[in-house]
Amino acid sequence: MSPVPRRAPRAAIVAGAIVPLLLAARSAAPEPEPPFAAPSCPAPLGRPVALPLRALELAFLGPDRLLALDGAEVALFELGEGGARLLSRASLPGPLEVVRAPGGLLQASERDAAAWAMTSRSPRAVLLAVESGALVEREQAEALPFPGAPRGLRFRAGTNLIEGEVEGLGGGPFLDVTGTGTPLAVSPEGRLLAAGAGGAAARVGPTLAPLWPGLVAASAASPPGHDDALLVLTATGTQPLLSCPAPGPVRAIAARVHGETARLAVAVDDGEGGSSLLMFELVHPQPGAQTPPRP
Amino acid sequence: MRGHRRAGTAGALLAALALAAMARAALGPRYGGDLAVAALSLPAALDPAAPRGSGEALLALLVHERLLRLDTEGEPRAALVRDWFGAAGGREWVLRLEPHARFHDGHPVTAEDARRSLRRFLRSPSPAAARLADTLEGGAAFRARRTEELAGLVASGAEVVLRFLEPVAVPLAPLAAPSAAVLSAGGSGAGPFVPTARVSARRLALTAFGAHVRGRPLLDRVTVVAIPRADELEVELQTRRVSLVVGAGAWGAPASTLLLVFDPSRPPFDDAALRATAADALSRSDLAERVLPGAAPPAGLLPRHLWPPSSAHAEAAHARGAVPATPITLAVSSEVPPLVSQRLIAYLDNLGFRAGAVATTPDRALDAAAHARLLTWSPEVPEPELALRELAALAPDVPGVAAALAAAAREPDVSRRRSYLGEAEKALRASGVLVPLAAVPAAAQARANLHGVTTDRAGRLVLEDAWLSP
Numbered sequence: 205m206s207p208v209p210r211r212a213p214r215a216a217i218v219a220g221a222i223v224p225l226l227l228a229a230r231s232a233a234p235e236p237e238p239p240f241a242a243p244s245c246p247a248p249l250g251r252p253v254a255l256p257l258r259a260l261e262l263a264f265l266g267p268d269r270l271l272a273l274d275g276a277e278v279a280l281f282e283l284g285e286g287g288a289r290l291l292s293r294a295s296l297p298g299p300l301e302v303v304r305a306p307g308g309l310l311q312a313s314e315r316d317a318a319a320w321a322m323t324s325r326s327p328r329a330v331l332l333a334v335e336s337g338a339l340v341e342r343e344q345a346e347a348l349p350f351p352g353a354p355r356g357l358r359f360r361a362g363t364n365l366i367e368g369e370v371e372g373l374g375g376g377p378f379l380d381v382t383g384t385g386t387p388l389a390v391s392p393e394g395r396l397l398a399a400g401a402g403g404a405a406a407r408v409g410p411t412l413a414p415l416w417p418g419l420v421a422a423s424a425a426s427p428p429g430h431d432d433a434l435l436v437l438t439a440t441g442t443q444p445l446l447s448c449p450a451p452g453p454v455r456a457i458a459a460r461v462h463g464e465t466a467r468l469a470v471a472v473d474d475g476e477g478g479s480s481l482l483m484f485e486l487v488h489p490q491p492g493a494q495t496p497p498r499p
Numbered sequence: 500m501r502g503h504r505r506a507g508t509a510g511a512l513l514a515a516l517a518l519a520a521m522a523r524a525a526l527g528p529r530y531g532g533d534l535a536v537a538a539l540s541l542p543a544a545l546d547p548a549a550p551r552g553s554g555e556a557l558l559a560l561l562v563h564e565r566l567l568r569l570d571t572e573g574e575p576r577a578a579l580v581r582d583w584f585g586a587a588g589g590r591e592w593v594l595r596l597e598p599h600a601r602f603h604d605g606h607p608v609t610a611e612d613a614r615r616s617l618r619r620f621l622r623s624p625s626p627a628a629a630r631l632a633d634t635l636e637g638g639a640a641f642r643a644r645r646t647e648e649l650a651g652l653v654a655s656g657a658e659v660v661l662r663f664l665e666p667v668a669v670p671l672a673p674l675a676a677p678s679a680a681v682l683s684a685g686g687s688g689a690g691p692f693v694p695t696a697r698v699s700a701r702r703l704a705l706t707a708f709g710a711h712v713r714g715r716p717l718l719d720r721v722t723v724v725a726i727p728r729a730d731e732l733e734v735e736l737q738t739r740r741v742s743l744v745v746g747a748g749a750w751g752a753p754a755s756t757l758l759l760v761f762d763p764s765r766p767p768f769d770d771a772a773l774r775a776t777a778a779d780a781l782s783r784s785d786l787a788e789r790v791l792p793g794a795a796p797p798a799g800l801l802p803r804h805l806w807p808p809s810s811a812h813a814e815a816a817h818a819r820g821a822v823p824a825t826p827i828t829l830a831v832s833s834e835v836p837p838l839v840s841q842r843l844i845a846y847l848d849n850l851g852f853r854a855g856a857v858a859t860t861p862d863r864a865l866d867a868a869a870h871a872r873l874l875t876w877s878p879e880v881p882e883p884e885l886a887l888r889e890l891a892a893l894a895p896d897v898p899g900v901a902a903a904l905a906a907a908a909r910e911p912d913v914s915r916r917r918s919y920l921g922e923a924e925k926a927l928r929a930s931g932v933l934v935p936l937a938a939v940p941a942a943a944q945a946r947a948n949l950h951g952v953t954t955d956r957a958g959r960l961v962l963e964d965a966w967l968s969p
Binding site for chain 2: 299301302303304305360361362363364365392393394409410423424425426427428
């Protein structure tokens with residue numbers, strides 16, 4: 205892995221279109237944690253859709269646009285009643301390294317119809333914009349621009365571990381980092397890290413998606429042989445508000461909040477090297493007495 | 500999506516049913532972590548060699564990489580070579596190297612490295628090397644050191660070319676032998692872990708190799724410590740000083756043969772009729788299944804997944820009884836559980852032998868000076884013909900074996916080839932030198948937080964995808 209540059213990477217400059225937007229969405233400290241009544245598990249919206257790649261990360265680019273990242277490329281899908289229609293694909297910068305369990309990051313801006321993408325197989329981050337329904341490369345950088353990380357984020361060579369000094373979270377490594385609202389991350393030990401939070405942390409899997417302020421969706425920290433689950437947690441809580449069984453290992457979650465509802469896109473491994481996409485709609489948990497999560 | 504829904508679990512359960520075939524795991528595979536392993540013995544050197552014992556086999560796969568491997572079905576799979584193709588009617592095979600393959604010392608893996616390593620392999624004791632040498636142009640003379648010329652092995656650009664005397668069956672299988680691993684000019688390996696420090700003869704430290712051809716392994720470090728007693732291995736595991744022990748316990752399906760090897764060069768087992776009597780009686784015994792977890796009756800000399808089981812016993816013609824109270828020494832590999840060797844000694848006693856057991860390390864079990872040797876055996880190359888050649892080397896000069904194996908090597912027809920191999924196996928068993936006592940799993944145990952450990956077709960443990968859960 206190349207050393208951290210002495211000056212801010214080029215990414216920090218070219219990311220001007222996106223980072224301020226992401227920063228504006230952040231809050232300085234974790235939201236106070238009100239008690240929530242445990243909601244019900246949402247039903248999937250339709251049947252699982254086979255994706256033509258192994259998703260490492262997902263991100264919404266609009267109400268009906270979804271980006272999926274695998275180790276070597278980014279794909280843009282149109283979401284509809286019939287499932288997900290592939291609109292465009294873009295390759296990541298090469299040469300691509302061989303990584304046993306690659307990791308990926310997407311930082312998307314709906315307003316700019318663009319996203320930064322990086323995986324541990326590719327040596328550089330890439331800024332992709334959507335033009336006329338197609339993904340177009342706009343810029344490359346040595347690190348992925350990220351709010352609160354002045355030098356950006358990188359992958360530890362040959363791994364899925366994310367490194368980079370993130371305000372309030374330290375230098376990592378992390379299994380996932382999300383930058384909307386309070387910075388949140390997953391430690392390599394499977395603990396949910398929230399900027400400014402101390403004490404015990406919830407056990408989660410390697411993928412996160414921010415929901416409403418103070419709430420996050422995550423996969424479970426189940427060991428092999430146990431079912432995975434889709435969790436909804438408060439950023440600083442130790443127990444999930446909601447735990448819904450997942451039909452396979454959850455590898456990526458994206459969430460798009462609209463008022464009191466949030467649309468969730470969940471990619472699960474299909475056991476054959478690919479991914480299946482499941483869509484859910486989640487209702488904001490209502491304040492009230494907290495009840496134990498579903499087993 | 501418009502509006503919101505509150506739904507119960509029915510939909511989620513339907514989705515779960517729709518995807519019921521999916522694998523289950525969440526937090527993993529996970530990078531990082533230090534794995535401590537205890538093995539019965541460590542090899543004196545880490546040079547490529549045919550591994551004897553599970554500890555040597557483990558290290559061979561940690562440190563070294565071959566041009567290709569055999570998958571669980573016995574088919575060749577790319578390792579340091581990216582792909583290969585045949586030419587000249589099957590007499591010539593071209594192997595193209597993986598462009599990004601590197602050695603631990605940072606040098607790229609070149610065709611010249613492969614050529615140099617295969618020349619070393621061809622002169623090694625490995626029966627797989629002998630088979631390759633016998634079939635390559637100029638290979639036999641080169642192996643016998645009558646010449647340094649070897650027309651059948653050429654390095655050209657990023658390609659290695661093998662030229663055979665005639666088309667042969669499974670021409671590339673010998674390259675999957677651990678002793679055919681490729682070294683750099685400086686002696687560095689290309690396996691998933693880099694040996695960093697041999698703290699003592701009993702302790703070896705290795706770190707993850709970031710440029711491994713299949714990607715950096717998940718573990719950061721592996722430390723292997725030698726614990727010469729099987730019962731102490733289990734204590735190491737129970738006290739959590741290590742997360743994996745190799746040489747005790749049972750791992751997976753039977754992939755090895757519990758083998759009794761009589762020494763036909765010295766009395767009393769120079770008597771073929773006496774061997775036949777003992778072999779026939781012992782092969783009908785229930786020696787290991789009741790005391791060895793995971794063990795099964797032997798399918799023959801070869802593990803069941805390499806060779807279909809045969810109900811026929813080798814003929815024990817001209818059998819006769821033992822001389823009463825004939826004293827013999829039995830060398831017992833430390834990988835064989837004491838209960839098994841005790842039962843064998845009791846059986847031998849019933850047959851008229853007064854056997855005294857001598858413990859030996861797995862790497863020396865075959866060389867021990869004894870009338871008989873008891874060990875767990877798995878082939879260096881998990882391919883039936885090469886495995887039988889290995890066994891034939893333990894029972895030399897058995898009539899018909901060499902001819903049957905040579906015919907099998909030349910035979911392209913699968914059915915006729917199996918027939919030749921069957922003849923060789925039957926002759927080897929009829930010799931009474933090799934007695935399969937049980938089919939046994941790999942000797943290993945792990946703590947519950949170790950995941951991703953697999954075994955190859957020879958039953959050797961593979962740690963390159965292993966990881967530790969927090």
